[in-house]
Amino acid sequence: MNKTNTGMKEAGILLPLGVGFVMASSNDLRAAIGMGVAVLLALFFSAVVISALRKVIPQAAHLPIYILIITGFVSLIQMVMEAHFPGVVNMLGVHLAALSVSAVPYRDAEHVSGHMGEGPSIKTAIGTGLLFTFVMAVCAVIREILGSGSIWGISIPFMQDFRISALSGVFGGYLVLAIVFAVMRKLSGKKETEKEDVAA
Amino acid sequence: MKHTDLVKAIALIVVIVLVFSAAMFGLNFYTGPLIEANNAGAVYGPLLAVMPEGASFDGDAQIYAADGSVPTTLVDVPATVTAIYKEANGMGYAVKTTATSQYSKEPMEITLGVDAEGKIIKVQIDAYNDTEAYDFRAKDPGYLDTYIGKDSALADVGLVAGTTFSSTAFKQGVSDGLSALIANGLIAEGVKGDDQLLTELIPSVFPGMADPTGNLKAEPIEVDGAVAAYKAVNGSGFAYIVPKGESMVMAITNAAGKCWVYDTEENDVTADNPDAVALATAHASANQEDFNAAAQEKFGRMMEGAANMIALELPRCNTVVAAASFDVNGEIYYGFYSKSYGYEDMDVYVIIDAAGAIAKVDAKTVIFEQEYFAYQNPSISSFDPNAYKAGLQGLGAIWSPEETAKVEISGATMTSNAMKQSLGDAFVVYAGAQLTEPEVSTNE
Numbered sequence: 031m032n033k034t035n036t037g038m039k040e041a042g043i044l045l046p047l048g049v050g051f052v053m054a055s056s057n058d059l060r061a062a063i064g065m066g067v068a069v070l071l072a073l074f075f076s077a078v079v080i081s082a083l084r085k086v087i088p089q090a091a092h093l094p095i096y097i098l099i100i101t102g103f104v105s106l107i108q109m110v111m112e113a114h115f116p117g118v119v120n121m122l123g124v125h126l127a128a129l130s131v132s133a134v135p136y137r138d139a140e141h142v143s144g145h146m147g148e149g150p151s152i153k154t155a156i157g158t159g160l161l162f163t164f165v166m167a168v169c170a171v172i173r174e175i176l177g178s179g180s181i182w183g184i185s186i187p188f189m190q191d192f193r194i195s196a197l198s199g200v201f202g203g204y205l206v207l208a209i210v211f212a213v214m215r216k217l218s219g220k221k222e223t224e225k226e227d228v229a230a
Numbered sequence: 231m232k233h234t235d236l237v238k239a240i241a242l243i244v245v246i247v248l249v250f251s252a253a254m255f256g257l258n259f260y261t262g263p264l265i266e267a268n269n270a271g272a273v274y275g276p277l278l279a280v281m282p283e284g285a286s287f288d289g290d291a292q293i294y295a296a297d298g299s300v301p302t303t304l305v306d307v308p309a310t311v312t313a314i315y316k317e318a319n320g321m322g323y324a325v326k327t328t329a330t331s332q333y334s335k336e337p338m339e340i341t342l343g344v345d346a347e348g349k350i351i352k353v354q355i356d357a358y359n360d361t362e363a364y365d366f367r368a369k370d371p372g373y374l375d376t377y378i379g380k381d382s383a384l385a386d387v388g389l390v391a392g393t394t395f396s397s398t399a400f401k402q403g404v405s406d407g408l409s410a411l412i413a414n415g416l417i418a419e420g421v422k423g424d425d426q427l428l429t430e431l432i433p434s435v436f437p438g439m440a441d442p443t444g445n446l447k448a449e450p451i452e453v454d455g456a457v458a459a460y461k462a463v464n465g466s467g468f469a470y471i472v473p474k475g476e477s478m479v480m481a482i483t484n485a486a487g488k489c490w491v492y493d494t495e496e497n498d499v500t501a502d503n504p505d506a507v508a509l510a511t512a513h514a515s516a517n518q519e520d521f522n523a524a525a526q527e528k529f530g531r532m533m534e535g536a537a538n539m540i541a542l543e544l545p546r547c548n549t550v551v552a553a554a555s556f557d558v559n560g561e562i563y564y565g566f567y568s569k570s571y572g573y574e575d576m577d578v579y580v581i582i583d584a585a586g587a588i589a590k591v592d593a594k595t596v597i598f599e600q601e602y603f604a605y606q607n608p609s610i611s612s613f614d615p616n617a618y619k620a621g622l623q624g625l626g627a628i629w630s631p632e633e634t635a636k637v638e639i640s641g642a643t644m645t646s647n648a649m650k651q652s653l654g655d656a657f658v659v660y661a662g663a664q665l666t667e668p669e670v671s672t673n674e
């Protein structure tokens with residue numbers, strides 16, 4: 031896997047796979063950061079273990095073993111978060127546990143960690159984790175300020191009369207995600223074009 | 231899958247399960263106590279907020295749960311009380327209670343801290359579910375603090391003007407919380423002062439100074455010689471609490487200036503309290519608004535040919551602020567001007583014939599905020615006030631269920647109750663007026 035795949039272009043594939051937890055955690059910045067850290071850690075530890083075991087995992091047993099490893103790490107992360115960030119866990123609800131069966135870590139495991147060494151796997155995991163954290167944080171800032179009139183749970187008095195409450199809901203979530211997604215695609219397209227121009 | 235791969239896969243799965251199980255088992259030693267403390271904090275946090283510093287609640291703190299989730303020996307707990315907790319060091323109790331007013335979307339959720347002597351430590355609202363426009367915390371930010379240090383008598387704890395229903399509901403919720411503790415001997419009952427007892431008596435002896443649900447509708451005023459005094463919001467009269475020796479009595483005056491005096495037992499002690507009567511009548515005569523001229527003009531417009539208007543005495547303290555007899559073509563009629571409390575203040579004019587049946591009813595506005603009610607009940611949008619008023623003609627003092635239905639307006643309970651109060655009060659004054667039946671005019 032080349033570097034481009036872990037960059038903006040990769041977002042085009044990854045974001046739709048993780049739309050569930052992005053939506054669930056992007057109406058509050060605290061939830062977005064919490065989920066972002068959980069995704070980052072789950073991907074990181076899964077990448078370390080799966081890439082280390084890649085040669086001993088039989089081809090036919092990839093799926094159950096990857097799921098077991100990812101679920102194990104998600105459970106451990108959830109235990110630590112429940113102990114130290116119970117408010118964030120409450121905000122995320124079932125979506126934190128559902129991260130175990132999200133297609134994002136499984137895709138990372140199947141496409142990267144299962145075939146490559148620890149170095150590239152860890153780099154990819156960190157890149158993917160940071161990408162999701164960034165996207166969720168951007169969506170959360172937009173949705174929390176415009177939808178709830180607050181930021182990091184702190185009310186912004188000026189915004190109380192201008193709240194667009196639809197942005198806090200599912201519709202607003204998809205709308206904001208679509209806009210952020212479109213902006214990222216545009217930026218990604220520009221980069222690719224520039225690279226092609228240089229190559230030419 | 232090859233046999234060796236199968237064995238390898240099974241072995242790998244077993245190892246992974248064992249490793250993660252061991253990791254979770256070990257991690258739980260660290261996270262378990264923290265998670266338990268977090269959960270306890272979520273439950274006890276709101277309770278600790280209403281208790282003094284140093285208070286704590288242990289696992290056996292909850293001594294009552296309305297849903298029956300904990301065993302309890304407590305009895306006679308009001309339905310509004312949802313949970314009671316006992317502080318671990320004997321500092322007192324935390325009570326979770328609810329309150330519902332006419333404007334409640336959901337019950338208000340209240341947490342109340344009470345010390346071992348029955349004094350309120352602090353009270354807070356965990357969820358305010360009344361209409362935001364009637365949020366008494368916004369109208370009077372210091373209102374909750376007026377409960378601090380009070381016992382179950384809640385002496386000097388008033389209501390918030392403009393949010394009477396919501397603040398009354400809140401006060402009742404707090405009172406229910408204290409009642410639950412008193413009923414089970416956990417705290418002593420507070421003793422009410424005479425002035426408080428007499429103030430609470432006002433809706434009973436002076437219904438004109440209260441809305442149909444018994445909420446006091448009066449503003450406190452300063453009167454020399456009175457411990458406390460109130461002016462009815464609708465102008466129907468005054469109440470004066472005056473000292474008498476070591477106790478107190480209450481004098482009330484209606485819109486016609488007639489005065490009665492009551493003691494704390496609700497006994498009529500007018501004859502024994504000439505000083506109280508003198509104080510009340512002197513203040514009332516100087517300050518009571520006269521509604522007779524406006525009322526008689528209105529009666530004249532309602533009944534064409536009305537003549538010989540004679541103002542009548544008001545034998546009761548109710549919502550009727552003016553009454554008159556008059557005749558129309560030799561027939562005697564009685565007009566009553568009632569100012570009752572509906573969704574907003576009402577002005578209701580009732581004319582009753584000599585046979586005791588309603589001849590005409592008029593009201594400045596029957597349905598207030600028609601759009602608001604229409605939103606809640608679409609049938610209101612087709613409500614015809616003129617047909618409604620015409621339908622009241624012929625009603626006597628006592629109504630059959632069918633006649634009662636004519637007075638009620640579906641979807642407008644508060645206005646319906648106010649109309650009932652106005653019509654009922656008119657008949658009460660009418661009954662008194664019949665004792666001094668006026669002569670029919672012979673001018674024709």
